[in-house]
Amino acid sequence: MQFELNNVDKVYQSSEEIKVYGAKNISLKIPEGEFMALVGPSGSGKTTVLNLIAGLIIPTAGSLKHGDQDITSMSLEERTKHRLDYMGFIFQDYQLLPILKASENIEFPLQLKGLSASEIKDRVEWALKQVGLEKMGHRYPKQLSGGQQQRVSIARAIAGKPQLILADEPTANLDSKTAQEIIELFKKLNQEFKLTFVFSTHDQRLIDQVRTVLYIKDGQITEVKNNA
Ligand SMILES: Nc1ncnc2c1ncn2[C@@H]1O[C@H](COP(=O)(O)OP(=O)(O)O)[C@@H](O)[C@H]1O
Numbered sequence: 001m002q003f004e005l006n007n008v009d010k011v012y013q014s015s016e017e018i019k020v021y022g023a024k025n026i027s028l029k030i031p032e033g034e035f036m037a038l039v040g041p042s043g044s045g046k047t048t049v050l051n052l053i054a055g056l057i058i059p060t061a062g063s064l065k066h067g068d069q070d071i072t073s074m075s076l077e078e079r080t081k082h083r084l085d086y087m088g089f090i091f092q093d094y095q096l097l098p099i100l101k102a103s104e105n106i107e108f109p110l111q112l113k114g115l116s117a118s119e120i121k122d123r124v125e126w127a128l129k130q131v132g133l134e135k136m137g138h139r140y141p142k143q144l145s146g147g148q149q150q151r152v153s154i155a156r157a158i159a160g161k162p163q164l165i166l167a168d169e170p171t172a173n174l175d176s177k178t179a180q181e182i183i184e185l186f187k188k189l190n191q192e193f194k195l196t197f198v199f200s201t202h203d204q205r206l207i208d209q210v211r212t213v214l215y216i217k218d219g220q221i222t223e224v225k226n227n228a
């Protein structure tokens with residue numbers, strides 16, 4: 001099922017007078033298996049668009065759909081369930097819980113999904129293997145390098161078997177070699193499992209590797225490029 005935004009606006013209103021367009025008239029389609037990047041300077045609206053796709057924020061105008069499901073008409077609870085069922089998230093700063101081991105960080109969203117203990121165990125093992133950390137599950141985040149922490153966060157994102165991964169500047173905190181390895185891992189997951197990726201980035205190495213580049217400025221898409 002594809003995700004689809006049609007003429008979406010998101011206006012942030014911080015006071016009576018001050019309104020900021022985080023997103024303006026955004027239309028885009030994300031077919032299954034897409035490998036796409038939103039590219040633009042800081043403040044251009046990349047995170048806003050990812051949060052809209054995730055249903056974490058609701059458009060002030062326009063429509064947001066997943067297949068024939070209208071995400072904007074869902075209740076908060078339905079949106080949360082929809083997100084857990086279909087999406088995984090990756091962040092620039094990994095966002096691992098420091099008091100949990102790597103394996104427990106991966107388990108956490110699976111428990112929210114209500115999976116059985118044995119299913120959770122299998123999935124954690126599978127996810128750690130996919131990211132090349134099968135022997136590291138017992139470590140705490142602070143005992144891992146930045147690249148390894150990002151791998152744990154990727155394992156957490158894929159363990160729920162989502163359709164779509166939303167990754168907000170996932171290589172921004174990584175050195176060049178590690179960033180390249182992480183990009184290769186994204187490509188592998190995209191090709192092997194037809195897992196859909198939408199990145200926000202200004203990392204040229206990542207921009208060069210995606211299929212579709214959406215340039216965004218002041219909340220608006222200014223150019224679409226296909227790296228076929
Ligand atoms: N919660 C918020 N309240 C008010 N303004 C916001 C909020 N989130 C983002 N903005 C504004 O929306 C614009 C886009 O921000 P953002 O989506 O975070 O851009 P990017 O991720 O490209 O840096 C910026 O002008 C930012 O200041």
Ligand SMILES: [Mg+2]
Binds near residue numbers: 047048168200
């Ligand atoms: Mg951002």
